[in-house]
Structures are given as C-alpha cells and as structure tokens.
Amino acid sequence: QKEVEQDPGPLSVPEGAIVSLNCTYSNSAFQYFMWYRQYSRKGPELLMYTYSSGNKEDGRFTAQVDKSSKYISLFIRDSQPSDSATYLCAMDSGAGSYQLTFGKGTKLSVIP
Amino acid sequence: DVKVTQSSRYLVKRTGEKVFLECVQDMDHENMFWYRQDPGLGLRLIYFSYDVKMKEKGDIPEGYSVSREKKERFSLILESASTNQTSMYLCASSRDYTQYFGPGTRLLVL
Numbered sequence: 041q042k043e044v045e046q047d048p049g050p051l052s053v054p055e056g057a058i059v060s061l062n063c064t065y066s067n068s069a070f071q072y073f074m075w076y077r078q079y080s081r082k083g084p085e086l087l088m089y090t091y092s093s094g095n096k097e098d099g100r101f102t103a104q105v106d107k108s109s110k111y112i113s114l115f116i117r118d119s120q121p122s123d124s125a126t127y128l129c130a131m132d133s134g135a136g137s138y139q140l141t142f143g144k145g146t147k148l149s150v151i152p
Numbered sequence: 153d154v155k156v157t158q159s160s161r162y163l164v165k166r167t168g169e170k171v172f173l174e175c176v177q178d179m180d181h182e183n184m185f186w187y188r189q190d191p192g193l194g195l196r197l198i199y200f201s202y203d204v205k206m207k208e209k210g211d212i213p214e215g216y217s218v219s220r221e222k223k224e225r226f227s228l229i230l231e232s233a234s235t236n237q238t239s240m241y242l243c244a245s246s247r248d249y250t251q252y253f254g255p256g257t258r259l260l261v262l
Binding site: 078083086139 | 176196210246251
C-alpha cells in the first residue's frame with residue numbers, strides 16, 4: 041500500500057466551479073500537510089500549509105485535514121482558468137527528518 | 153520571499169558526459185533536496201543535505217552524487233549520464249517542514 045494516494049485525473053471543470061482535490065494516506069504519524077501547485081514545465085509552489093486536523097482558508101482556497109479518516113482535501117472556490125495546473129499533496133510526520141512524502145499529483149483544467 | 157534558483161532551465165547532454173546541476177537558495181535554509189520528476193512516477197528524492205558538507209541518500213541515489221561546500225549551494229552530479237537519466241530535476245530548500253522549490257532543469261541525455 042502506497043503511503044499517499046492521489047487521483048491523477050485529469051480533472052476538467054468549467055470556470056466558476058468548486059473544485060475538490062483529495063489525498064488519502066496510511067501513516068498515522070503524519071502531522072504536517074501541504075498542498076503545492078505546479079504549472080506545466082515549472083517547479084512546484086507552496087499553496088497551503090496546515091498542521092494536524094482542521095481547516096485553513098486563504099482566499100479562494102481551503103485546506104481540510106481529517107486525521108481520523110487519514111484524508112486531506114483542497115477546495116478551490118470560483119475556479120479560474122489560471123488555476124489550471126497539477127496539484128500535489130505532501131505530508132510529514134514531524135519527527136525531524138524534514139523529508140516530505142508526496143502524492144503523485146492531480147492535473148486540473150479549468151475551462152473558460 | 154524565498155528564492156531557489158537552478159543554473160539551467162534546459163540541458164542537452166551526451167551519454168557518458170559528466171553533468172553538473174547547481175542550486176542556490178537565498179534564505180539561509182539548512183536543508184536542501186534534489187528530486188527528479190517523471191510522468192506517472194511523481195517526485196522521487198535523490199539526495200538531501202541537512203548542513204554544509206553533509207549528505208544523505210534518498211530513494212534513488214544510484215548514478216548520482218552531490219556536493220554542498222557552502223550553505224546556500226547544493227550541486228547534483230551525474231558522473232556518467234545515461235539516457236534513463238533524462239528527466240526534470242528539481243531542487244528544494246527548507247528550514248522546517250515546508251519545502252520551497254526551484255524552477256527545475258529539464259535534462260535530455262542523448
């Protein structure tokens with residue numbers, strides 16, 4: 041069983057839709073959860089960062105962590121064509137190694 | 153703003169050549185990482201470093217080596233490039249759990 045599972049997509053939505061991107065994980069020790077956005081042929085950029093369970097909101101983006109279900113989500117409200125990218129989840133146990141475990145990414149296309 | 157720069161965006165090399173990929177970060181981060189990214193395989197960790205002159209193997213170190221002589225600079229070396237090392241190479245740095253990535257180097261080995 042892979043440590044982090046992420047549906048690769050592609051996911052295609054119309055402009056203005058609410059997008060839900062998800063990852064499941066198996067390691068209950070994970071405490072730190074991140075979402076990265078990667079545009080084509082560019083490096084990943086950090087989008088959201090949460091610790092433990094709960095929600096975090098930043099503009100149109102909401103990150104949600106449910107540690108009891110080992111499930112994290114990224115919601116994008118009022119999606120825009122500029123949101124078209126690959127979204128990677130990443131997580132760390134907080135044990136001090138600072139090595140992240142990444143999902144393989146979900147490719148999102150927002151159609152005008 | 154954290155800035156991580158990589159020496160080249162695109163590189164074309166011949167099989168057997170020695171290849172140097174350079175990464176520089178300007179935020180005084182202790183930790184630096186080299187990944188490769190391939191379609192369907194995601195990000196795979198090659199090497200990482202927690203401090204100057206320190207290095208640790210990641211998941212796929214074979215065929216690669218690294219050098220960290222200064223805190224801000226982390227170099228990836230392909231001792232003898234092979235076609236299966238054609239990939240996107242990404243450098244990252246961090247102080248804690250959040251890693252910041254460079255723009256990547258697309259390497260083609262012919």
